[in-house]
Amino acid sequence: MLDAALRLAERGGFDAVQMRDVATEANVALGTVYRYFTSKERLLLEAMVEEIEALAARLEARPPVGETPAARVVEVLSRGTASLQRHPEVTGAMVRAFGAADEADVVRRVGDIMTGIITGVMHDGPPTGRDLAVARTLQQVWLSSLIGWVGGVDEPARVVVDLETATDLLLGDGEEPAR
Amino acid sequence: MLDAALRLAERGGFDAVQMRDVATEANVALGTVYRYFTSKERLLLEAMVEEIEALAARLEARPPVGETPAARVVEVLSRGTASLQRHPEVTGAMVRAFGAADEADVVRRVGDIMTGIITGVMHDGPPTGRDLAVARTLQQVWLSSLIGWVGGVDEPARVVVDLETATDLLLGDGEEPAR
């Protein structure tokens, strides 16, 4: 069913993921879909968990090569964003579900994975408290940017720009302008 | 109609704002509601613009008194958040509309007002490029936090904590811990 949902999202985004169609596409009855996913948002969010876990795995498989933590963070966020933007409709559907959802647990899971992607490349060893704070902030910026992009407020490229800006500010790579 | 929507949102949040009820409550026909607001999200977003403009005005009327920009920013964000959290259902409805909306122009307006609240207290004179970057980042954190709170992922207090953290990191108030 998750695959079916993704297929439908691929062309048409959120609106094209209609529960009846998901059922049909998955060769299953509508009631069965609702047995496993209590709402459309949940369905899309669980798909999002899978997608973003896969993304995290891919990123981990080929770690960023930057010298500084800031460089590595930007690299991983750029690659992640690029990957998401490669399927705009799908990402759009998922992000939209995320923004509206009343499904705390899955939403939290998605956020945690995103945060993990960031902390994972900061440096060896377990992240410090500050690392976690920075990562959480970056994750929030990431999400807001995606929402802005998905909602048509910002250009696709703006997401990466925002992330670079935020990373620079948070992990200041040296030349801090006058305060 | 905006008032009617707010009244309905007050108890029951997003789901309680039903277009038929809005029409009834506003003593108007359903078609008339749709003449002025092309969707439920739009209705709520326009209400959000008004609310947040009022909030901005209140904040401007009694400016924060902190010594440093960081202190003032935290103060204004705390007060703003407190104000929003005073009517959780209403804010919930509006934030949810925000997260899902496909209404770029209004969404942008809301974001701009929020950013303006922040830049307004940084220091005298027009904001520098860096100020704008910081403010945008903070606004994104603000929104993500609100979404987290509204979605039941985080405690209400978490919003302010996140904002304090982010402000500290962005406008570092001195004692930067070891990197």
Added chain:
DNA sequence: GCCGGAATCGGAACATGTTTCACTTTGGCG
């Protein structure tokens, strides 16, 4: 192989956002 319960099916029914349309009311203007 048979049984009982769980899973699935089919499909109707319901709730609510959105659209449509023919009709009426309203307010300004020549």
Added chain:
DNA sequence: CGCCAAAGTGAAACATGTTCCGATTCCGGC
């Protein structure tokens, strides 16, 4: 005053998420 375009009305119809339920199928344990 009389008229017209714009605004509003009332009600039905449609689209889609969600719920329900009786009938059917599937499966693991006896």
